[in-house]
Amino acid sequence: MANLVPQGELGIQSIGDFRTEAGGTIEDAFIAYQRWGELKVTDDGTSNVLLIEHALTGDSDVAEWWKGLVGPGMALDTDRFCVLCTNVLGGCSGSVGPASRHPDGDHWGSRFPAISIRDQVKAEKTFLDAVGVERVSAVIGGSMGGARTLEWTLMYPGLVDAALVIAVSARASAWQIGIQSSQINMIENDLFWHGGDYHDTGYFPTAGLGSARKLAHLTYRGELEIDERFGSDPQAGEDPFGTFRSPKQRFSVQSYLDHQARKLVERFDAGSYVILTDSLNRHDIGRGRGGLNKALASSTVPTMVVGVDTDILYPYHQQEHLSRNLGNLLAMGKISSPVGHDAFLTEFRQMDNILRRFIMLAGPTLKTPTPEQAGEIEFYI
Numbered sequence: 001m002a003n004l005v006p007q008g009e010l011g012i013q014s015i016g017d018f019r020t021e022a023g024g025t026i027e028d029a030f031i032a033y034q035r036w037g038e039l040k041v042t043d044d045g046t047s048n049v050l051l052i053e054h055a056l057t058g059d060s061d062v063a064e065w066w067k068g069l070v071g072p073g074m075a076l077d078t079d080r081f082c083v084l085c086t087n088v089l090g091g092c093s094g095s096v097g098p099a100s101r102h103p104d105g106d107h108w109g110s111r112f113p114a115i116s117i118r119d120q121v122k123a124e125k126t127f128l129d130a131v132g133v134e135r136v137s138a139v140i141g142g143s144m145g146g147a148r149t150l151e152w153t154l155m156y157p158g159l160v161d162a163a164l165v166i167a168v169s170a171r172a173s174a175w176q177i178g179i180q181s182s183q184i185n186m187i188e189n190d191l192f193w194h195g196g197d198y199h200d201t202g203y204f205p206t207a208g209l210g211s212a213r214k215l216a217h218l219t220y221r222g223e224l225e226i227d228e229r230f231g232s233d234p235q236a237g238e239d240p241f242g243t244f245r246s247p248k249q250r251f252s253v254q255s256y257l258d259h260q261a262r263k264l265v266e267r268f269d270a271g272s273y274v275i276l277t278d279s280l281n282r283h284d285i286g287r288g289r290g291g292l293n294k295a296l297a298s299s300t301v302p303t304m305v306v307g308v309d310t311d312i313l314y315p316y317h318q319q320e321h322l323s324r325n326l327g328n329l330l331a332m333g334k335i336s337s338p339v340g341h342d343a344f345l346t347e348f349r350q351m352d353n354i355l356r357r358f359i360m361l362a363g364p365t366l367k368t369p370t371p372e373q374a375g376e377i378e379f380y381i
Contacts, residue, residue, distance in 0.1 A: 004035050004084075004131055010060065010094055011035075015126040018089070024113025027103050031127040032087040032094020034060045036070055037078030040368070045134035048368040050076055051124075052085040053141025053148040055345070056216075056276055057268050059093035060085045068348055075355035080368070081137065088148070089123035090115050090275040098271030099199055108271075110196035115275060116282045117144075121151045125159075135159050137366045140355075142166035142306075142344040143314070144276065147283045150322075153301040154285060162330065162362035163303040164355070166344050167311055169318035170292045170325075171284035176313065179219055180277045183212035187270050196271055209270040210261030212277075217260045222310040222340030230256060296325035302365050304358045306333040308343040330361050 005011030011033050018029040040048045052062045062085040063070040070076045076083050087095040090112070098112040128136070139160050141149040146168030153163045169176070190208030192198055198205060218226070230253040234240050240249045250258070286292035303326055307319030316334065323332045335350050337343035344351060359366075 013127050013130050020113050020119045029096045035084045037082040039082040046367045048081050049136040050081045050083050051136045051139045053145030055143035055145050060087045075352045089120045092269035092272040099269040107199035115279050117147045117151050137368050138162045140164040153299050157300050160301050161366045163301050164358045166306045167314050169314050172281050177281045180281050184274050186211040205270045206265045210265050213261045213264040214257040219313040220342045222338045225338040293325045297327045299327040302328050302330040304330040308335045311341045313341045
């Protein structure tokens with residue numbers, strides 16, 4: 001019998017001591033989550049759950065970051081489905097992470113073990129077990145959430161009816177590892193990092209996290225979009241063409257990146273940023289499975305793959321590789337946008353069409369409870 005928190009509220013679910021695939025232990029681990037729509041579960045474990053996987057700095061509030069896509073009659077229709085979204089293991093929006101209190105009372109900090117995408121999925125599976133959900137209708141995610149979605153289809157194929165993988169690759173490329181490792185280095189080189197044990201010092205590695213965000217944001221957006229918006233214009237009231245260079249005299253794009261850095265620093269923990277970015281470096285679905293193509297070919301879950309035509313972080317050819325090698329490809333889709341990687345978070349009309357198409361195509365495979373099964377459904381609201 002499933003038990004979830006009221007609709008839209010943030011819930012915290014204990015998952016006990018968690019062992020990572022690399023041998024680390026997270027004592028008294030917990031996962032934060034939110035849900036929309038009524039959960040329906042039949043006696044055979046069939047459920048109407050759409051499990052949504054957020055990106056690197058996202059959270060469980062999918063109704064906010066995919067505003068207009070979650071609700072009655074919307075693409076993620078809460079009249080039909082229970083939309084469930086967790087905050088990832090290692091995050092800082094409710095789930096256990098480096099900023100959380102260790103069972104001894106201090107912060108986890110540097111004691112928080114490195115985690116993989118597979119660890120994130122295993123923790124989520126443990127969470128679903130804890131709340132009484134044995135099977136999901138679909139897993140849907142983009143970027144880091146897309147990596148988690150891919151791993152769901154390979155780790156627990158018998159528990160997933162369909163999957164939608166957006167803007168991600170089968171493994172981290174050297175380009176991605178280089179970009180992401182540079183961001184980690186920026187944080188770890190901040191004087192206030194203190195080896196990850198800064199939470200009780202009163203100081204935070206904000207400069208390092210801000211610099212990391214600036215570099216990351218350039219890979220999240222499209223070159224054409226950034227140039228069309230800012231060009232080589234100076235920031236209003238500033239002069240970057242003076243006799244001597246000054247950090248106070250900026251180009252317009254620098255001001256924009258400073259703004260993006262401030263926004264992230266205000267809401268995100270640097271320790272979580274390092275842990276989650278490192279998990280992306282470790283992403284490789286072929287590891288221990290005979291290589292990428294063999295792993296993809298073994299997939300039995302009907303999977304739709306979507307990419308962005310201007311994505312420089314996860315180029316479209318990487319989604320084409322997925323589509324050519326997946327053992328059970330449902331469909332291939334493309335978001336056309338100058339925005340780049342972030343288009344799956346900004347192009348709401350296209351995402352609405354993609355999500356509706358996915359639900360339609362996956363329909364025959366979704367084992368959601370029918371109205372005739374209503375008498376068999378047991379759930380708490």
